[in-house]
Amino acid sequence: MTGKQPLNIVKMRNMKRDGKPISMLTAYDYPSAKLAEEADIDMILVGDSLGNVVLGYNSTIPVTLDDMVYHTRSVARGAENTFIVADMPFMTYHGGIDESLKGVRRLMQEGHAHAVKLEGGAEIADTVKRIVQSGVPVLGHIGLTPQSVNQIGGYRIQGKDAEDAKRLMNDAKALEAAGAFAVVLELVTEEAAAEITKALSIPTIGIGAGRYCDGQVLVYHDILKYASPYRDKRFVKTYADIGSVIRDGIAQYVREVKDRSFPAEEHVFKSENKQASEPALYGGNKEKVGTS
Numbered sequence: 001m002t003g004k005q006p007l008n009i010v011k012m013r014n015m016k017r018d019g020k021p022i023s024m025l026t027a028y029d030y031p032s033a034k035l036a037e038e039a040d041i042d043m044i045l046v047g048d049s050l051g052n053v054v055l056g057y058n059s060t061i062p063v064t065l066d067d068m069v070y071h072t073r074s075v076a077r078g079a080e081n082t083f084i085v086a087d088m089p090f091m092t093y094h095g096g097i098d099e100s101l102k103g104v105r106r107l108m109q110e111g112h113a114h115a116v117k118l119e120g121g122a123e124i125a126d127t128v129k130r131i132v133q134s135g136v137p138v139l140g141h142i143g144l145t146p147q148s149v150n151q152i153g154g155y156r157i158q159g160k161d162a163e164d165a166k167r168l169m170n171d172a173k174a175l176e177a178a179g180a181f182a183v184v185l186e187l188v189t190e191e192a193a194a195e196i197t198k199a200l201s202i203p204t205i206g207i208g209a210g211r212y213c214d215g216q217v218l219v220y221h222d223i224l225k226y227a228s229p230y231r232d233k234r235f236v237k238t239y240a241d242i243g244s245v246i247r248d249g250i251a252q253y254v255r256e257v258k259d260r261s262f263p264a265e266e267h268v269f270k271s272e273n274k275q276a277s278e279p280a281l282y283g284g285n286k287e288k289v290g291t292s
Contacts, residue, residue: 004081006114007042009137009181015214016203022182022215024205025223028054028071032220033078044079045117045217046072048087049146053221060146063089065103072111085139086113090147093118097130104136117184119145121171125178132179140175142168143209144187159192172196172204184217185209187235208235 007022015022024043027033028050036044050071051063072086086107093100107113115137118124128138143158159165169192172183182203185193190210197204197213206213218236221227225241256262 004037004040006081007083009115012182012203013201016201022203022205024215024217026050026217026219026221027075027079028220030074030078033075033082033084036220037079037082041082042215043083043085043217044075046075046084046086046111046113047117047219048089049219053219053227061090063087065089065092065106069106069111072107072113076112083114084112085115085117086111087117093124093127097127100127100131101134104131104134108136115139115181117141119147121168122174125174128175128178128180137181138179139205140172140180140183141186142171142175142183142188143185146186155187157187157189159189165189165192165195168192169196169199172200176200176202182214185213208233 012022022042024045025036025041026045026047026049027036028046033044046068048060048063048068050067051057051060054071055063055067057063068086068089072084076084088100088103088107092103104116107116116131117139118128118131119141121140121142128140131138144155146155159168168185168188172185175183180202182205183196183200184205184207185196186207186209188196188206188209190212193204193206193209194212203214205215205217207217222233222236223239225238225243226246228243228247230243253262
């Protein structure tokens with residue numbers, strides 16, 4: 001949207017205070033980001049979910065830092081006036097802080113992100129603190145953490161019992177204390193997410209975490225059903241089915257190429273030489289088509 005002023009972390013905290021929900025959407029390329037900005041989205045997440053929905057992997061684990069830099073840079077070109085968060089991919093922030101900061105630097109300098117997102121709770125709080133101290137905003141991510149899916153036993157709802165809900169609360173508070181500007185809650189029970197949202201001074205952004213978070217994030221390809229085959233998800237609402245539109249449009253193009261109705265008269269360029277005869281079109285039987 002022309003003239004749009006991007007959010008910043010102070011404005012987001014004020015939105016929480018004032019009860020104004022924050023809208024967030026993933027995007028992985030220039031046209032998707034541009035359309036999201038034109039729709040007035042508050043924030044764009046360049047998620048490592050691009051491994052699943054764009055690169056065809058079965059998980060986010062194969063996604064590399066080079067992948068994230070490439071896609072973040074594309075998104076930044078398409079959404080110049082939107083706050084952009086980039087995921088730190090698998091195992092890029094669990095070693096020494098120097099290695100972690102090298103990845104952060106690449107996402108900020110080469111990818112042109114405004115912030116980075118890290119999965120994990122209390123166990124990565126020290127890393128979050130060091131990144132924040134370096135001047136980089138950090139978005140936390142707890143609950144279902146896809147990079148740890150093999151360790152947590154699959155895509156399971158988090159916070160279903162009191163002990164697990166307490167763990168999530170402790171993780172959220174640890175991230176807040178470390179300086180995270182907000183926390184994503186993924187596949188967390190609504191009750192646990194509501195309690196965390198109430199306890200924190202920073203915004204919570206839910207994905208499959210119920211109605212009481214300070215904001216919501218969904219995957220671009222999910223809300224638009226841009227996949228084949230598409231697998232329905234309980235926590236997702238579909239707002240358009242562009243997958244079917246795209247498939248049908250391509251199928252019509254194929255039919256028209258096969259029956260020679262495309263290109264038609266309006267799609268061709270003519271010679272300025274009035275004496276030039278139109279070239280003959282030949283089918284498989286070598287018969288002249290469309291001339292007299």
